[in-house]
Amino acid sequence: xxxxxxxxxxxxxxxxxxxxxxxxxxxxxxxxxxxxxxxxxxxxxxxxxxxxxxxxxxxxxxxxxxxxxxxxxxxxxxxxxxxxxxxxxxxxxxxxxxxxxxxxxxxxxxxxxxxxxxxxxxxxxxxxxxxxxxxxxxxxxxxxxxxxxxxxxxxxxxxxxxxxxxxxxxxxxxxxxxxxxxxxxxxxxxxxxxxxxxxxxxxxxxxxxxxxxxxxxxxxxxxxxxxxxxxxxxxxxxxxxxxxxxxxxxxxxxxxxxxxxxxxxxxxxxxxxxxxxxxxxxxxxxxxxxxxxxxxxxxxxxxxxxxxxxxxxxxxxxxxxxxxxxxxxxxxxxxxx
Amino acid sequence: xxxxxxxxxxxxxxxxxxxxxxxxxxxxxxxxxxxxxxxxxxxxxxxxxxxxxxxxxxxxxxxxxxxxxxxxxxxxxxxxxxxxxxxxxxxxxxxxxxxxxxxxxxxxxxxxxxxxxxxxxxxxxxxxxxxxxxxxxxxxxxxxxxxxxxxxxxxxxxxxxxxxxxxxxxxxxxxxxxxxxxxxxxxxxxxxxxxxxxxxxxxxxxxxxxxxxxxxxxxxxxxxxxxxxxxxxxxxxxxxxxxxxxxxxxxxxxxxxxxxxxxxxxxxxxxxxxxxxxxxxxxxxxxxxxxxxxxxxxxxxxxxxxxxxxxxxxxxxxxxxxxxxxxxxxxxxxxxx
Numbered sequence: 001x002x003x004x005x006x007x008x009x010x011x012x013x014x015x016x017x018x019x020x021x022x023x024x025x026x027x028x029x030x031x032x033x034x035x036x037x038x039x040x041x042x043x044x045x046x047x048x049x050x051x052x053x054x055x056x057x058x059x060x061x062x063x064x065x066x067x068x069x070x071x072x073x074x075x076x077x078x079x080x081x082x083x084x085x086x087x088x089x090x091x092x093x094x095x096x097x098x099x100x101x102x103x104x105x106x107x108x109x110x111x112x113x114x115x116x117x118x119x120x121x122x123x124x125x126x127x128x129x130x131x132x133x134x135x136x137x138x139x140x141x142x143x144x145x146x147x148x149x150x151x152x153x154x155x156x157x158x159x160x161x162x163x164x165x166x167x168x169x170x171x172x173x174x175x176x177x178x179x180x181x182x183x184x185x186x187x188x189x190x191x192x193x194x195x196x197x198x199x200x201x202x203x204x205x206x207x208x209x210x211x212x213x214x215x216x217x218x219x220x221x222x223x224x225x226x227x228x229x230x231x232x233x234x235x236x237x238x239x240x241x242x243x244x245x246x247x248x249x250x251x252x253x254x255x256x257x258x259x260x261x262x263x264x265x266x267x268x269x270x271x272x273x274x275x276x277x278x279x280x281x282x283x284x285x286x287x288x289x290x291x292x293x294x295x296x297x298x299x300x301x302x303x304x305x306x307x308x309x310x311x312x313x314x315x316x317x318x319x320x321x322x323x324x325x326x327x328x329x330x331x332x333x334x335x336x337x
Numbered sequence: 338x339x340x341x342x343x344x345x346x347x348x349x350x351x352x353x354x355x356x357x358x359x360x361x362x363x364x365x366x367x368x369x370x371x372x373x374x375x376x377x378x379x380x381x382x383x384x385x386x387x388x389x390x391x392x393x394x395x396x397x398x399x400x401x402x403x404x405x406x407x408x409x410x411x412x413x414x415x416x417x418x419x420x421x422x423x424x425x426x427x428x429x430x431x432x433x434x435x436x437x438x439x440x441x442x443x444x445x446x447x448x449x450x451x452x453x454x455x456x457x458x459x460x461x462x463x464x465x466x467x468x469x470x471x472x473x474x475x476x477x478x479x480x481x482x483x484x485x486x487x488x489x490x491x492x493x494x495x496x497x498x499x500x501x502x503x504x505x506x507x508x509x510x511x512x513x514x515x516x517x518x519x520x521x522x523x524x525x526x527x528x529x530x531x532x533x534x535x536x537x538x539x540x541x542x543x544x545x546x547x548x549x550x551x552x553x554x555x556x557x558x559x560x561x562x563x564x565x566x567x568x569x570x571x572x573x574x575x576x577x578x579x580x581x582x583x584x585x586x587x588x589x590x591x592x593x594x595x596x597x598x599x600x601x602x603x604x605x606x607x608x609x610x611x612x613x614x615x616x617x618x619x620x621x622x623x624x625x626x627x628x629x630x631x632x633x634x635x636x637x638x639x640x641x642x643x644x645x646x647x648x649x650x651x652x653x654x655x656x657x658x659x660x661x662x663x664x665x666x667x668x669x670x671x672x673x674x
Contacts, residue, residue, distance in 0.1 A: 030493070118432065126492070130485035147466075148463050155364070
């Protein structure tokens with residue numbers, strides 16, 4: 001087991017009981033829905049051993065608390081809160097994007113309908129704040145504020161994402177801004193909240209927040225690469241999922257902006273109507289590759305990790321924890337799902 | 338102008354600038370959607386003089402703060418927060434219930450689609466907590482916790498409401514429990530939050546909370562009566578709206594449980610498929626009246642107001658404010674929309 005796998009495992013071990021305790025408070029039906037969504041049970045409530053997700057956000061929250069206090073526990077309410085907000089956004093995004101599968105299972109709206117997905121997401125967003133108000137940290141108010149601001153950014157990102165679907169002239173800058181909202185904001189607060197709750201100096205909080213935000217951009221770039229070239233067996237999503245949906249992801253937008261002839265061919269491909277065969281999807285993926293979008297996104301993800309590590313160095317953390325955070329960052333760009 | 342109209346007006350005057358300031362932070366599109374929903378602008382962003390709603394919840398929050406401190410201002414962040422949570426729930430409920438009209442205007446999902454209604458609601462729920470974390474009250478954490486718990490109850494109520502649509506055997510007790518969640522919980526916290534933020538003793542907070550919860554039940558009963566017998570011109574909803582949707586409202590459920598022959602006829606009517614003429618709807622309304630459901634709901638609303646006033650008397654408030662709260666309570670059962 002790598003150090004990062006160990007870090008993520010340890011984090012899941014600490015966070016799972018607190019997360020379950022929070023979810024226990026929901027009404028029985030919403031609890032069932034959330035247990036299913038989180039991979040704890042099947043849709044009838046029978047316990048399962050499903051893939052519980054990466055738990056990247058809670059791991060960051062605990063590591064930041066550890067960086068400040070030497071132990072992860074002060075970050076626990078923050079870890080639970082960011083995991084709840086993350087899952088609130090997954091429940092609502094899957095509904096809005098009409099994605100039918102996540103982590104090899106049907107999404108909540110696909111199983112129970114739209115209203116249930118709306119309500120389960122609402123319940124998790126509210127629960128995140130409930131958990132934070134119960135924290136014994138004297139800094140819980142700043143933590144709640146940071147989560148609320150990140151949620152506002154998250155929503156702004158999703159609003160842009162949906163608006164971009166109606167447009168053919170989305171620029172790379174707009175697309176990067178959208179990713180900063182959709183992915184960067186919550187990873188930023190995830191990396192900072194453990195330090196906030198532990199009462200760390202502002203410079204440490206700011207450094208960790210920048211680290212998380214850059215890591216989030218890298219995360220999104222890798223997600224976009226996996227959405228085109230990832231193995232469906234590993235990702236749990238259909239093959240070429242983002243191309244089927246004609247999503248203006250970062251590698252696609254870069255290719256349209258900077259991809260020359262192949263980029264123009266890609267633009268024409270995106271404007272075509274109707275269903276798509278696997279051959280046509282493979283052709284589009286090749287166009288993005290020829291345009292340079294795949295190489296650009298790969299390099300940009302590495303550069304963002306570099307910026308993330310730089311922010312980390314500036315935060316003045318203890319070496320052991322600093323290195324673990326660095327390893328988590330590298331895990332993000334090496335992951336296959 | 339009655340004292341209650343004055344109270345509600347004064348409350349709107351105090352709350353509106355703070356509410357606008359909060360909404361200003363949202364991304365431009367969500368800001369437009371929320372401004373439309375709140376009656377501040379039309380769907381193109383042009384300012385309007387639309388009916389801004391009753392603002393009952395913020396008025397309660399301010400009166401409670403006044404009861405404790407002599408001035409309403411300490412309740413302001415609470416007033417804004419409960420109004421935001423209320424509007425979050427309207428946005429999502431209109432979507433889930435597929436209601437196309439509210440306050441004489443098309444609902445947000447009907448204008449912009451489902452995703453926009455989901456995101457605008459999400460934004461307001463998060464904003465409610467953002468506003469509370471910024472309060473300068475040393476009791477803001479207790480206020481945030483109370484709002485989060487009420488939101489959980491609100492969601493539980495909506496979950497029950499949707500589940501009841503699939504069932505023909507909903508009891509009056511279940512229906513009352515649903516109303517306690519959907520309407521009682523948020524009115525309970527609305528009446529208490531001003532006192533919480535002002536640092537009132539627990540007995541005062543508990544009395545105000547009970548007052549609000551009973552007021553909420555009366556409010557729901559009156560809402561259900563207006564949903565059947567209200568004037569569409571005044572309510573802004575289609576005629577017999579709740580009967581068209583075959584909603585198991587409180588007067589309907591009472592009639593099914595206790596309405597004898599007319600109740601059994603009503604049960605048969607509710608099981609019928611297909612579209613409904615205005616004559617058929619009028620017939621159903623008459624059945625509920627013959628079954629005694631209209632009289633029961635009218636009397637039950639009065640009884641709940643009695644319980645609310647009793648809770649108020651136990652809270653030991655200053656006479657002037659206590660009387661204003663009592664007048665707001667009576668306004669709730671005398672209203673026509």
